[in-house]
Amino acid sequence: MTVPAVTLAARRREGTPLLSVRDLQVRFTRRGRAPVRAVDGVSFDVAPGQVVGLVGESGCGKSVTSLAVMGLLAPRGVEVEGEVLFEGQDLLALSSDELRELRGRDIAMVFQDPMTSLNPVVPVGTQVTEVLRRHAGMDRGQARDEAESLLERVGIPDPARRLKDYPHQLSGGMRQRALIAIALACKPRLLIADEPTTALDVTIQAQVLELLKQLVAETGTAMIMITHDLGVVAGICDEVNVMYAGRVVERAGRRELFASPRHQYTGGLLRSIPRLDAVRGGQLTPIPGSASDVLPWERGCAFAPRCSAQDADCLVPDLELTLDDVRPEHRLRCVHPVPPPGAAL
């Protein structure tokens, strides 16, 4: 069933977000070593039916954020603080058994690598039906029928046969489709997709992305799309959070972000994408350095060591994510934003 875009948009405006992450902090502690701050005060909202992107390069904390929301971080050696409000309920305050009730039913997740995310010694069918039997109270027969129709909906041909197959008998794309079917089986209100297309062939990437987009639109499921690929963002996200060194450095609607990136890091990311309309033989403009060249946020902008616009002003302790006064549809954590196109320098 398709929900008209107008109603969805209206629902979004209505107020209480489905998920509200407030000042999330995740620290990895190891005996005898300084704790590593993987997520450092991240806040964002997801409205019902909205697709929100978390974008950044490896190690910026986007995956850790999603695992913290799901309560899937290892129980030891990890400190999580802040609030993760799902429909007003703080998930971080729930017991692990209460979270178990929620996971798979209200919040589901699709992971990066479909080759390793399915259990190799259990038939695909069982891996779909077990979640239905656990949360939807179906008996064996009902779950089997539902699993078949789920596989059909995610575009797996001959679903009845595929249910009996083992994961190694399916291609990577098929497996990711099966994992999407598993995630959407109980009609969750929030789907977290952690780099769902990264491990797939380029042609399959587009198909899987299209499938996700279509399914969440049909069911009105909200989605957090975690990716390092701005192409994915452009195709699917309503709103985008760009993360760097454990913090959100820029937040904007998809169009606004692509039309006028304001943070120097976002600007750098966009400049480093190969373009079809670029001059042949022209060079890409990479961001110098690597993600490990960071300044601690309490000393200044973490991106400053790699930034072409940095100067002494960037050494502001704990730079805030503020409303951008030039482009009010952006939130920004930058002292020297990228000038909007057409603006005089």
Add this chain to the structure above:
Amino acid sequence: MLQFVLRRLALMVPVLIGLSLLLFAWVRALPGDPARALLGQRATARSVENVTRLYGFDRPLHEQYFSYVGALLRGDFGSSTQTGQPVVDLFQNGFPATAELAVCALAFAVALGIPLGYFAARRHGTALDNLTVGASLLGVVVPVFFLAYLLKLVFAIGVGPLDFLGVFPTSGRQNPRIDATHITDFYLLDGILTQEWDAAWDALLHLVLPAVALGTIPLAIIVRITRAAVLDVTGEDYVRTAEAKGLLRSTISRRHVLRNALLPVVTTVGLQAGLLLSGAVLTETVFAINGLGATLFDAITLLDYPVLQGFILAIALMYALINLTVDVLYGVIDPRVRVS
């Protein structure tokens, strides 16, 4: 599956042929002259020569080998050069005691080892885990005969103020005063089959200490392998997927963790089972159990070629069958093995 088993059984033929050849060569490479070993130091050169000719040890090796294999194919394993008893009889006398001991030792090791390894891994880094790892290390390094004597001293004979612990019998397989009926010569099994519960209980008591002594090394190895396998699997992506589905802890343990972790454990258990059959000698000696061990030991010292060859071939055959069982189990657990 049937096809797989048949193919594997067929593959055992060349293995056994190769083995019989190796075995034949190895036995003859043992230092010493079998005829002299039989007759003793003071035998005359003439009697040694006679005996050598009697057993055909003077014939060329390949002739000896082919007549040996020919006899084997007729089901004739030969007779002991020492006692003249048929090898098959000797084997049948000792096998039940050894097999019973080995099975009990393995049962002890598996029944305790898999749960211990599993729980240690699930509580990774806790005191229980550290204790299990430490104890299993100790279990691997302690010599069997030392452990056997220690167990016997503490739990059978009883020492000083702790002599109330000495509740187990010191030796043998069953109290001879019990009038037990024997059908299979597996005493514990006999007691159960005939419902002579006192006989079964007595046989069980006799098995406890030897089984613990013999099973300790396999136990320690199984604990370590299980723990490592469970730790490995717990970190796999599909376990995280299962967690993300909100499945019950018990479902995740059983279906997603244990089933995958069992693969290396099954292999290990198979290998240990083979070792137990052949490795019971020391334990049998300490607890005066009349198994294969004593006979095999005598056969080695006295260069009793037919007994040595027959026993080792039989043990190797069992080893191969256990291996086949492991492979079949592997196919049952892991579908990826079934196809290939």
